[in-house]
Amino acid sequence: MASPSYDLGQVRAEIPILQTHVPLNNCSQAPQCLRTRAAAETYLASWNEAGMDWDTWIAETEAARGEFAALISVDPDDVAVATSVSQATASVASGLDYAGDRRRVVASGAEFPTVGHVWLAQERFGAQVEWVPVRDGRVELGDYEDAIDERTLIVSACRGYYQTGFKQDIGEIARIAHDAGALLYVDAYQTLGSEPFDAPASGADFVASGNLKFLMGIPGIAFLWVRPGLADGLRPAVTGWFGREDPYAFDATRLDWGKGARRLDLGTPPILEAYVARAGMRWLRELGLEAIGAWTSLLGQRCVDGALDRGLHVLGPTDSDRKAPTTAIICEQSHEVELALRSVNVIASARGPVVRLAPHFYNSVDDVDRALDALAAAVRKVA
Numbered sequence: 001m002a003s004p005s006y007d008l009g010q011v012r013a014e015i016p017i018l019q020t021h022v023p024l025n026n027c028s029q030a031p032q033c034l035r036t037r038a039a040a041e042t043y044l045a046s047w048n049e050a051g052m053d054w055d056t057w058i059a060e061t062e063a064a065r066g067e068f069a070a071l072i073s074v075d076p077d078d079v080a081v082a083t084s085v086s087q088a089t090a091s092v093a094s095g096l097d098y099a100g101d102r103r104r105v106v107a108s109g110a111e112f113p114t115v116g117h118v119w120l121a122q123e124r125f126g127a128q129v130e131w132v133p134v135r136d137g138r139v140e141l142g143d144y145e146d147a148i149d150e151r152t153l154i155v156s157a158c159r160g161y162y163q164t165g166f167k168q169d170i171g172e173i174a175r176i177a178h179d180a181g182a183l184l185y186v187d188a189y190q191t192l193g194s195e196p197f198d199a200p201a202s203g204a205d206f207v208a209s210g211n212l213k214f215l216m217g218i219p220g221i222a223f224l225w226v227r228p229g230l231a232d233g234l235r236p237a238v239t240g241w242f243g244r245e246d247p248y249a250f251d252a253t254r255l256d257w258g259k260g261a262r263r264l265d266l267g268t269p270p271i272l273e274a275y276v277a278r279a280g281m282r283w284l285r286e287l288g289l290e291a292i293g294a295w296t297s298l299l300g301q302r303c304v305d306g307a308l309d310r311g312l313h314v315l316g317p318t319d320s321d322r323k324a325p326t327t328a329i330i331c332e333q334s335h336e337v338e339l340a341l342r343s344v345n346v347i348a349s350a351r352g353p354v355v356r357l358a359p360h361f362y363n364s365v366d367d368v369d370r371a372l373d374a375l376a377a378a379v380r381k382v383a
Ligand SMILES: Cc1ncc(COP(=O)(O)O)c(C=O)c1O
Pocket: 027, 028, 083, 084, 085, 086, 087, 112, 114, 158, 160, 162, 187, 188, 189, 190, 210, 222
């Protein structure tokens, strides 16, 4: 039986829910593991015992910023700490100028709705949003070529499409955007943690992600990388005291700007979430993103092949090179199928017309096979 290059048994021993369930829902929420729980408890103990320890708590936020930076091969000063991808996107969008001829935002229907909504909200400031179509669960580069021109200010593209797992070629989209003089904003939430990702080499100008999916964290924290040099031109209207040059200057009458991406920091950082986020990201880096990528790709392909073998229908790519670990199986009553799976302790995630299976580094081949058997039975039951 296939196995990853790390010790799968040791990894699985750190995730208690695996004793009773088959979690395959990383596209929605990662499972709790011993180290993320311990990290949360460290904060709770500090709060309980010291009452208040801002120095340690802020240092922990900085450590989380550093861990995210290491994960995507960038400098921590080029990373902002956010509370969600919605907020990170809103901060970037509020720093752009939509008054000139170059005022178009090109985004695809594969964006997570929140990202599309933030861009649409800029229309009252002059932005014009152009939509690239989604066809059969994917977005074609030719459609980006058609949509992007000298009027495009920024292109907004997700690396992994939340519904089908379709992985976009960020390098090619960056080339098309930059040839037209436009910027590229990338939402990497559905892939970060499941594959190696070098942000500067990707060609993106901005990369955002939250932590609760393949980064093994919880809601309430997200990170945003800004290409060096670019942040200095941004004066985001969505701002706060941690975005100042010296957050502790306490001068309400003066608006200055922090160094690099730190100017996109907002209010009091998400401290508890930073503890958990750092522990999750650190584990992934310890195991190695290359090794995790190889294993999740194998499991992703097994989801597709196993689904097709069982007569199920897959939406989007069927080749693991073109997809995140997530596989989307078409079911008419996806929510009912999710509930039927839950009743046999298989955790999957319904989205619109599909149920998604999203394995990660701790899943086994047996997990995938068991989930597929249960899914095929659930689809027959609710049909
Ligand atoms: C690709 C992607 N982007 C953004 C989000 C939501 O981001 P947030 O809730 O942090 O604003 C999700 C949530 O599922 C997502 O899958």
